[in-house]
Amino acid sequence: MKTYKEIKIKTEPFDVDLLSGFLWQLDIDGINEFDDYLLVFISENKSVSLEEINLLMEKLVEDKFINSFDIEFQTLEEKNWNEEYEKNVKVVEVTEKIVIKPSFKEYNPKPNQLVITIDPKMSFGTGDHATTKLILSHLEKIVKGNEFVLDVGSGTGILGITAVKLGAAKAICIDNDEWCYLNGNENVKMNELNEKVDVRLCEIKDVEEKDFDLILANINKPILINIVDDLKIKFKKEGTLILSGLLNIDEIDIISLYESKGFVLNDKSQLEEWIALVFKTNS
Numbered sequence: 001m002k003t004y005k006e007i008k009i010k011t012e013p014f015d016v017d018l019l020s021g022f023l024w025q026l027d028i029d030g031i032n033e034f035d036d037y038l039l040v041f042i043s044e045n046k047s048v049s050l051e052e053i054n055l056l057m058e059k060l061v062e063d064k065f066i067n068s069f070d071i072e073f074q075t076l077e078e079k080n081w082n083e084e085y086e087k088n089v090k091v092v093e094v095t096e097k098i099v100i101k102p103s104f105k106e107y108n109p110k111p112n113q114l115v116i117t118i119d120p121k122m123s124f125g126t127g128d129h130a131t132t133k134l135i136l137s138h139l140e141k142i143v144k145g146n147e148f149v150l151d152v153g154s155g156t157g158i159l160g161i162t163a164v165k166l167g168a169a170k171a172i173c174i175d176n177d178e179w180c181y182l183n184g185n186e187n188v189k190m191n192e193l194n195e196k197v198d199v200r201l202c203e204i205k206d207v208e209e210k211d212f213d214l215i216l217a218n219i220n221k222p223i224l225i226n227i228v229d230d231l232k233i234k235f236k237k238e239g240t241l242i243l244s245g246l247l248n249i250d251e252i253d254i255i256s257l258y259e260s261k262g263f264v265l266n267d268k269s270q271l272e273e274w275i276a277l278v279f280k281t282n283s
């Protein structure tokens with residue numbers, strides 16, 4: 001029987017979301033967020049250790065990102081993990097228009113609402129995290145119709161799928177995690193977008209297409225620093241890049257790097273301590 005480690009991390013209520021963002025940067029399978037604790041799920045084939053998680057937590061306290069934490073773990077059978085997961089994934093009204101709904105929850109949409117079905121399983125991208133919400137809100141304003149979109153670090157495929165539901169012509173969703181590749185494909189099928197959303201298990205350097213109008217990347221600061229040149233060459237002459245997965249303290253570093261590469265800052269937004277940056281490119 002396949003097992004998972006379930007790690008319960010108790011912390012202050014206002015630290016839960018921030019902590020979740022840091023933990024997602026480790027090689028884990030999934031996180032469920034509660035009022036004052038998180039459950040982190042790690043399957044047998046993941047490399048991250050409890051010690052690594054403990055060290056991260058201690059560093060976050062030392063660097064004053066969080067005030068305190070308490071950690072405990074148990075080993076679970078896969079079946080129980082799935083039941084636990086379904087109990088805690090909810091419908092998220094991201095904006096007045098965009099609603100993200102798991103297939104196993106009921107929702108009666110109001111006129112003009114766009115309901116996207118996402119079963120995240122073990123992938124990031126329920127619609128409930130601030131970084132996802134920030135990009136979705138920008139997408140609603142930016143997508144005018146017919147765009148060719150690249151979603152880098154696509155997780156559940158939530159951003160690419162929503163872009164197409166808003167009117168984009170086609171999206172390529174890439175993730176280097178196999179769970180995300182499988183899960184992204186399931187979500188594309190559930191939204192009946194097989195012809196328009198192409199999910200790939202790869203990194204940006206493996207993408208051959210170079211004529212995107214819109215690129216979305218909700219990853220994290222080190223990766224966004226690494227891929228700046230790869231992103232630049234993927235655009236048509238003019239295009240829009242939306243970045244998230246960044247804390248407000250990362251803003252200056254990221255803007256100066258991206259502007260030094262020819263991107264021009266066009267808009268930005270913040271939710272809790274997370275930010276999204278919108279850049280234009282014209283070369």
Ligand SMILES: C[S@@+](CC[C@H](N)C(=O)[O-])C[C@H]1O[C@@H](n2cnc3c(N)ncnc32)[C@H](O)[C@@H]1O
Pocket residue numbers: 024123124125126127131132135152153154155156157158159174175176177180202203204218219223245
């Ligand atoms: C924060 S999640 C974002 C998921 C989703 N796009 C959203 O906005 O909710 C980041 C995703 O990036 C993926 N990822 C991390 N490094 C990557 C890389 N170098 N290339 C492609 N995907 C990567 C992770 O597997 C994860 O699914």
